[in-house]
Amino acid sequence: MPERPEIFHDIAPRTDVVAQPLSTWQRIYASAAARKAVLLVVLALVWEVYARRLNNPLLFPSFSSTVSALFESLSSGEIPRAAGYTLLLLIKGYSAGLLLAGLLTALAAATRWGSDLLEILTSMFNPLPSIALLPLALIWFGLGDGSIIFVLVHAVVWVVALNTFAGFRAVSPTLRMVGQNYGLSRPGYIARILIPGAFPSILTGLKVGWAFCWRTLIAAELVFGVSSGSGGLGWFIFERKNQLLIPDVFAGLLTVIVFGLLVENLIFGTIERRTVRRWGMQN
Amino acid sequence: MQPLLKVDGVTLQYRVGEKLVTATYRVSFDVLKSDRFVLLGPSGCGKSTLLKAVGGYHAPAEGRIVLNGKAVSGPGPDRIFVFQEFDQLLPWKTVTENIVFALTASGKLARVQALERAASYVEKVNLTEFAHAYPHTLSGGMKQRAAIARAMAMEPDILLMDEPFAALDALTRVRMQEELLQLWEDTKFTVLFVTHSIPEAIRVGNRIALLSPHPGQLKAEVNSPTDEARVQELLFGGAHA
Ligand SMILES: Nc1ncnc2c1ncn2[C@@H]1O[C@H](COP(=O)(O)OP(=O)(O)OP(=O)(O)O)[C@@H](O)[C@H]1O
Ligand SMILES: [Mg+2]
Numbered sequence: 001m002p003e004r005p006e007i008f009h010d011i012a013p014r015t016d017v018v019a020q021p022l023s024t025w026q027r028i029y030a031s032a033a034a035r036k037a038v039l040l041v042v043l044a045l046v047w048e049v050y051a052r053r054l055n056n057p058l059l060f061p062s063f064s065s066t067v068s069a070l071f072e073s074l075s076s077g078e079i080p081r082a083a084g085y086t087l088l089l090l091i092k093g094y095s096a097g098l099l100l101a102g103l104l105t106a107l108a109a110a111t112r113w114g115s116d117l118l119e120i121l122t123s124m125f126n127p128l129p130s131i132a133l134l135p136l137a138l139i140w141f142g143l144g145d146g147s148i149i150f151v152l153v154h155a156v157v158w159v160v161a162l163n164t165f166a167g168f169r170a171v172s173p174t175l176r177m178v179g180q181n182y183g184l185s186r187p188g189y190i191a192r193i194l195i196p197g198a199f200p201s202i203l204t205g206l207k208v209g210w211a212f213c214w215r216t217l218i219a220a221e222l223v224f225g226v227s228s229g230s231g232g233l234g235w236f237i238f239e240r241k242n243q244l245l246i247p248d249v250f251a252g253l254l255t256v257i258v259f260g261l262l263v264e265n266l267i268f269g270t271i272e273r274r275t276v277r278r279w280g281m282q283n
Numbered sequence: 284m285q286p287l288l289k290v291d292g293v294t295l296q297y298r299v300g301e302k303l304v305t306a307t308y309r310v311s312f313d314v315l316k317s318d319r320f321v322l323l324g325p326s327g328c329g330k331s332t333l334l335k336a337v338g339g340y341h342a343p344a345e346g347r348i349v350l351n352g353k354a355v356s357g358p359g360p361d362r363i364f365v366f367q368e369f370d371q372l373l374p375w376k377t378v379t380e381n382i383v384f385a386l387t388a389s390g391k392l393a394r395v396q397a398l399e400r401a402a403s404y405v406e407k408v409n410l411t412e413f414a415h416a417y418p419h420t421l422s423g424g425m426k427q428r429a430a431i432a433r434a435m436a437m438e439p440d441i442l443l444m445d446e447p448f449a450a451l452d453a454l455t456r457v458r459m460q461e462e463l464l465q466l467w468e469d470t471k472f473t474v475l476f477v478t479h480s481i482p483e484a485i486r487v488g489n490r491i492a493l494l495s496p497h498p499g500q501l502k503a504e505v506n507s508p509t510d511e512a513r514v515q516e517l518l519f520g521g522a523h524a
Binding site: 193 | 338340358359360362363364366368370371373374375384385388389390417418419420437
């Protein structure tokens with residue numbers, strides 16, 4: 001081994017390199033929204049090219065004709081009216097489901113009997129597709145919004161309650177002891193320790209519940225609309241198919257998709273960024 | 284002098300399946316005001332369990348724990364815990380908000396005064412630059428400093444520290460011990476400090492209780508600073524027991 005001299009460096013403290021701003025390119029490249037936007041444009045292009053080569057508007061209309069059908073239905077006010085109707089039902093069903101889920105979880109958090117009840121009910125009803133309850137709901141509640149809201153509540157309640165309660169149970173023992181240490185009351189403990197501690201899991205429940213709810217609603221309108229002629233998006237799609245206005249059918253489906261993307265990315269995405277990501281509880 | 288905390292013949296047990304496991308057996312000691320009282324013993328001798336009993340999380344099977352003349356019956360803000368785990372800060376609150384949470388949740392201060400006190404304790408532990416950072420962006424040592432600031436801001440009758448520096452690297456650990464002693468010079472708080480490191484016990488404590496291995500029994504109480512070899516002998520040599 002050769003003899004090596006010891007080395008000493010004179011270093012000045014460089015506080016300027018500890019926290020550096022990102023360049024514009026780094027920022028665009030890191031932005032999920034930018035990447036997704038690029039992918040969406042590519043998908044639309046593929047659709048357009050394929051539809052033009054197929055050249056059969058009755059089977060598969062092109063992206064451009066779908067978009068122009070969409071703009072027509074938008075400006076005539078048909079899609080906004082249908083979407084508004086669907087949205088109102090959605091909000092009613094979703095919030096009723098959340099309310100019921102909140103009650104069930106509170107019961108489960110309070111007593112052993114409550115948690116057993118929640119376990120039994122979720123294992124019984126969670127595997128049951130909500131739409132399968134529609135015929136029964138129609139008998140019980142008749143042809144009206146009541147039946148649809150009933151199946152929506154079923155679509156939301158189990159998954160939200162299950163995720164919330166599982167989240168409560170997963171809150172670390174250390175955090176629980178911290179909560180008790182500062183003398184919180186029982187409701188204070190639930191509101192200030194358990195709910196924020198379980199928030200990643202609660203948010204997952206809310207998202208999955210929303211997706212179930214939205215799908216069930218469109219499906220229910222498709223089936224239910226047949227007999228009543230109420231004006232939701234599902235009904236819009238069904239009716240246009242009967243009239244063989246296929247670009248309109250696609251426009252209706254596109255609305256369903258765009259709406260889903262908006263809620264997922266704008267509403268839930270924003271909540272996620274402001275909460276669990278900022279807190280480092282989810283990456 | 285009337286002891287602040289009296290641990291009197293305390294036996295602590297866990298139920299494991301069909302069996303009762305004894306963690307500590309008839310342990311007695313007194314902690315005076317402004318003591319830096321260290322519980323020292325090998326791993327598994329029941330130090331954490333004893334501290335949890337003082338914290339009110341674990342009821343003794345035998346004996347009494349008395350704080351300020353009142354028997355301990357449950358957790359409360361007059362005894363504040365600092366844990367070994369890094370996840371003791373609420374991840375959804377910044378350093379300052381963690382302290383404010385402690386002060387307001389316990390009904391100790393209103394928000395405005397709590398903010399003031401939080402700022403002064405954040406400064407005491409040298410975290411001013413990170414006052415508004417979320418815990419996941421801090422290093423392990425900074426998290427423990429924040430937890431200590433939160434506990435000290437409560438100005439409890441007694442601080443309960445369960446190996447707060449054990450998960451830190453050796454360099455940071457020594458620095459944190461020194462910082463703790465400086466803080467003590469400031470306010471002369473009372474602390475019950477658990478460790479299984481002899482050098483740490485000697486550096487931090489003014490009085491050290493030595494516990495035997497499983498089940499933990501009190502072997503000796505010595506004044507500190509003292510000699511490492513002597514503590515070693517008392518802990519592991521049977522002769523003085
Ligand atoms: N939750 C529990 N359930 C059952 N037994 C437990 C539990 N916690 C601890 N014990 C037992 O009690 C004894 C004392 O444990 P304790 O955690 O108090 O030890 P310790 O002195 O803090 O050890 P360490 O230095 O490793 O932290 C151990 O033998 C352990 O097996
Ligand atoms: Mg321990």
